[in-house]
Amino acid sequence: MASTHAVPPRWRRGEGARALLWLAxxxxxxxxxxxxxxxxxxxxxxxxxxxxxxxxxxxxxxxxAFADERVYQSARNTLWLVVxxxxxxxxxxxxxxxxxxxxxxxxxxxxxxxxxxxLVPAVAGTVAFVYLLNPATGPVNQLLALVGITGPDWFGxxxxxKPSLTLxxxxxxxxxxxxxxxxxxxVPRHLYEAAAIxxxxxxxxxxxxxxxxxSPVLMFSAITGVIYAVQYxxxxxxxxxxxSGATDSAGSTFTPGYPDGSLLTLPxxxxxxxxRDWSMGLxxxxxxxxxxxxxxxxxxxxxxxxRAEGES
Amino acid sequence: xxxxxxxxxxxxxxxxxVRRRRRGLMWIAQHAIAIALAIMFLGPIAFVALTxxxxxxxALTSQLWPQTWNWANFEVVFARSDLLAWTFNxxxxxxxSTLFMLVxxxxxxxxxxxxxxxxxxxxxxxxxxxxxxxxxVVAVPxxxxxxxxxxxxxxxxxxxxxxxxxxxxxxxLRQFLITIPRDYTDAAxxxxxxxxxxxxxxxxxxxxxAIAAVALFSFFYCWxxxxxxxxxxxxDQEGWTLSLGLATFKALHSVQWNLTMAATLLVTAPVIIVFxxxxxxxxxxxxxxxxxx
Numbered sequence: 060m061a062s063t064h065a066v067p068p069r070w071r072r073g074e075g076a077r078a079l080l081w082l083a084x085x086x087x088x089x090x091x092x093x094x095x096x097x098x099x100x101x102x103x104x105x106x107x108x109x110x111x112x113x114x115x116x117x118x119x120x121x122x123x124a125f126a127d128e129r130v131y132q133s134a135r136n137t138l139w140l141v142v143x144x145x146x147x148x149x150x151x152x153x154x155x156x157x158x159x160x161x162x163x164x165x166x167x168x169x170x171x172x173x174x175x176x177x178l179v180p181a182v183a184g185t186v187a188f189v190y191l192l193n194p195a196t197g198p199v200n201q202l203l204a205l206v207g208i209t210g211p212d213w214f215g216x217x218x219x220x221k222p223s224l225t226l227x228x229x230x231x232x233x234x235x236x237x238x239x240x241x242x243x244x245x246v247p248r249h250l251y252e253a254a255a256i257x258x259x260x261x262x263x264x265x266x267x268x269x270x271x272x273x274s275p276v277l278m279f280s281a282i283t284g285v286i287y288a289v290q291y292x293x294x295x296x297x298x299x300x301x302x303s304g305a306t307d308s309a310g311s312t313f314t315p316g317y318p319d320g321s322l323l324t325l326p327x328x329x330x331x332x333x334x335r336d337w338s339m340g341l342x343x344x345x346x347x348x349x350x351x352x353x354x355x356x357x358x359x360x361x362x363x364x365x366r367a368e369g370e371s
Numbered sequence: 372x373x374x375x376x377x378x379x380x381x382x383x384x385x386x387x388x389v390r391r392r393r394r395g396l397m398w399i400a401q402h403a404i405a406i407a408l409a410i411m412f413l414g415p416i417a418f419v420a421l422t423x424x425x426x427x428x429x430a431l432t433s434q435l436w437p438q439t440w441n442w443a444n445f446e447v448v449f450a451r452s453d454l455l456a457w458t459f460n461x462x463x464x465x466x467x468s469t470l471f472m473l474v475x476x477x478x479x480x481x482x483x484x485x486x487x488x489x490x491x492x493x494x495x496x497x498x499x500x501x502x503x504x505x506x507x508v509v510a511v512p513x514x515x516x517x518x519x520x521x522x523x524x525x526x527x528x529x530x531x532x533x534x535x536x537x538x539x540x541x542x543x544l545r546q547f548l549i550t551i552p553r554d555y556t557d558a559a560x561x562x563x564x565x566x567x568x569x570x571x572x573x574x575x576x577x578x579x580x581a582i583a584a585v586a587l588f589s590f591f592y593c594w595x596x597x598x599x600x601x602x603x604x605x606x607d608q609e610g611w612t613l614s615l616g617l618a619t620f621k622a623l624h625s626v627q628w629n630l631t632m633a634a635t636l637l638v639t640a641p642v643i644i645v646f647x648x649x650x651x652x653x654x655x656x657x658x659x660x661x662x663x664x
Binding site: 077089193304334 | 401404408409412422430432478481486492496501511512518534536541601602613614617618620621632642650657
């Protein structure tokens with residue numbers, strides 16, 4: 060699409076300076092809310108700071124963090140979410156989207172129904188699921204009892220807490236599903252027809268035509284899904300709090316991660332260390348660990364985007 | 372669609388009976404699965420609504436259907452909590468943030484999509500990086516900035532940064548704006564339009580669906596946000612948002628699930644109502660996020 064003027068037209072002159080003018084507020088924002096804090100986080104990670112006294116402690120915070128069992132526990136929990144929750148969401152979203160492409164009558168209503176839960180506020184959805192899955196009066200275990208199954212303790216047991224959150228995550232997967240649905244409908248019809256003429260069945264059509272065509276969209280959703288799993292906060296925190304019956308709203312006495320630290324994620328550990336225990340230097344170490352993990356996946360995404368930019 | 376299939380080589384449509392029956396069974400299976408899934412998706416909302424209408428005594432039992440429809444529960448929720456104040460705070464937070472976001476992000480996306488300059492690609496990569504950065508990574512230094520300005524214990528630390536552009540909105544707007552053909556703006560250039568006039572007379576009218584989508588997303592993000600208010604809103608309940616209030620509702624105001632579920636419904640209802648009025652904007656916006664660069 061490059062214009063083919065031999066001499067650049069008048070309005071091209073000084074374009075860089077004008078662009079800078081339009082970008083100025085954003086550039087200030089990036090420096091103040093991204094650049095500076097990132098450097099300051101590194102700086103504070105070598106200090107003990109509780110909002111009142113600032114004391115240089117060298118590598119103490121780092122040593123403490125690497126000896127902290129809760130750091131490892133939260134890393135394991137995050138890994139669990141990446142390995143189980145994210146794929147569960149993607150597979151489910153893709154399955155439902157594929158199903159919706161086949162359905163002619165009532166597709167609009169079904170689409171709305173599957174999308175709706177993704178709009179429910181995280182807090183409301185989590186509180187609702189803690190109720191639905193509570194073993195005493197919750198409807199899910201009662202319905203399970205009707206067919207002779209003794210339901211688990213869900214949010215009350217360390218083994219079932221993360222699977223319970225996965226159910227919540229799958230319920231709210233409407234966004235991803237809509238993205239997949241749009242991608243599936245965009246696959247050129249003649250590709251399927253060509254494959255059908257070659258004698259490809261439904262499964263081979265899906266593998267050889269659908270998957271390759273929508274793979275950029277799948278990739279994008281997978282990476283963003285992983286990045287959101289890395290910063291998973293609200294649902295885990297609220298599930299712990301409501302299920303444990305913690306009363307303290309400010310949360311100073313509440314130990315996050317109930318039951319048995321099974322729902323503790325690194326962002327929660329950081330939050331409690333920094334803003335409840337006010338060990339801000341130590342929290343900065345957690346922040347840098349979190350940064351390192353998210354950076355790995357961000358770099359993968361950036362490479363994808365640079366490649367796409369190069370093509371267009 | 373059928374025209375292109377039947378038009379070529381194939382003679383009259385004579386689908387064998389076996390294949391027709393198989394296709395019929397497929398149709399039934401697909402619809403059955405879809406309807407079953409739809410019921411499972413609506414189930415949580417239905418059970419929440421049923422419980423919200425139970426009496427206090429019944430909510431302690433394991434019955435699933437309300438014996439009497441206790442609509443007064445909603446009044447009790449309003450009476451026992453600061454729900455009105457929370458709604459007001461949430462509304463202020465969401466609408467100011469959205470307004471500020473638009474004022475700052477539209478120009479940035481305009482520059483990234485319409486101007487050619489060195490570092491444009493780098494700027495776009497910075498947008499993606501900031502979008503992907505977990506907000507907790509830079510939380511400590513940013514908190515210290517607001518503490519020094521004495522703005523903690525308010526929602527301003529969440530609203531003011533929106534004046535400096537929101538990465539996700541810039542990303543989304545930019546993705547839309549690059550699809551507007553250059554010819555439109557070039558034509559306006561030839562007519563001697565300034566950058567500002569082109570933005571207002573050419574770009575903005577064409578970008579209306581994208582702007583509506585980011586505005587809605589931003590509003591909903593703030594409406595649903597828990598982490599931000601938890602960090603900044605402080606301990607005074609009067610200054611809380613709906614998310615903060617609901618998160619502690621069960622512990623503070625009621626040991627029974629019925630009132631908590633009524634509160635849950637009240638927090639969710641506005642979102643659902645807005646969705647039904649702006650369904651198309653949502654769907655278009657969501658599909659926009661999935662498009663690759």
